[in-house]
Amino acid sequence: MELKGKVALVTGAARRVGAGIARALAAKGMDIAVHYGSSATEARQVVTDLRELGVAAESFGANLRELEAARTLAGRVVAHFGRLDVVVNSAANMIEGAVESVTPEVWDEIFALNLRAPFFVTQGAIPALRAAKGKVVNIADLAGLEPWPKYVAHCTSKAGVVMLTKSLARALAPDITVNAVAPGAVLLPDDWDDATRKHFAETTPLQRLGSPEDVAQAVVYLLEADYVTGEVLVVDGGRLLR
DSSP: OTTTOOOEETTTTSSHHHHHHHHHHHHHHOOOEEEEOOHHHHHHHHHHHHHHHTTTTTEEOOOTHHHHHHHHHHHHHHHSSSSSOEEEOOOOOOOOOOOOGOOHHHHHHHHIIIIHHHHHHHHHHHHHHHHHTTEEEEEEOOOGGGOOOBBHHHHHHHHHHHHHHHHHHHHHTTOOOEEEEOOSSSSSSSOOHHHHHHHHTTTTTSOOBBBBHHHHHHHHHHHHHHSSOOEEESTTTTTGGG
């Protein structure tokens, strides 16, 4: 796909990795729908930054844990921009907790945003994406490929994203490609201390933490590649090899 002039919806684009993806796609000449949940101020700043790159950008608030908000988000984007070519499902949470401490409410909170929302956002976008021969990229996680004892619910939700990607790729072919990026140690949680960050860097084969730009490069590749679908591109500095 030639990205210049196309329209991309990036969920969770107000902060962190989502914002990095939005900026990378804007640098390729894409117009960007910046979705946010509660970070309205940050979303407005991202929109300002993207417009300075010479593209059209607008923010769209939606609580994607709510079914109708997820289902109707793509339609709102189409109503504003007149088209939709790409969906990047990046919005997610990451809640730590020992197995014994996970409540039904926490489980549902994790799955509502991490797994149910990407499905229904994509479902709502299908008509526009079919018309555009468009693309979907889901942001999975290394946690979906290996077990983390303190993040069992998170791991399970992201494993679901991996299978969702493969299933949608089969279901939506040949009109729409669906792929995923599985980041490793990229933008660790804000409350992790320096010793933990150093440990993760030292135990990564490439000897550093990842960056939003590393993830964004993978997203760009999957959007520009026209003969790739149902793939999960691991961007982890080699951690999965350990």
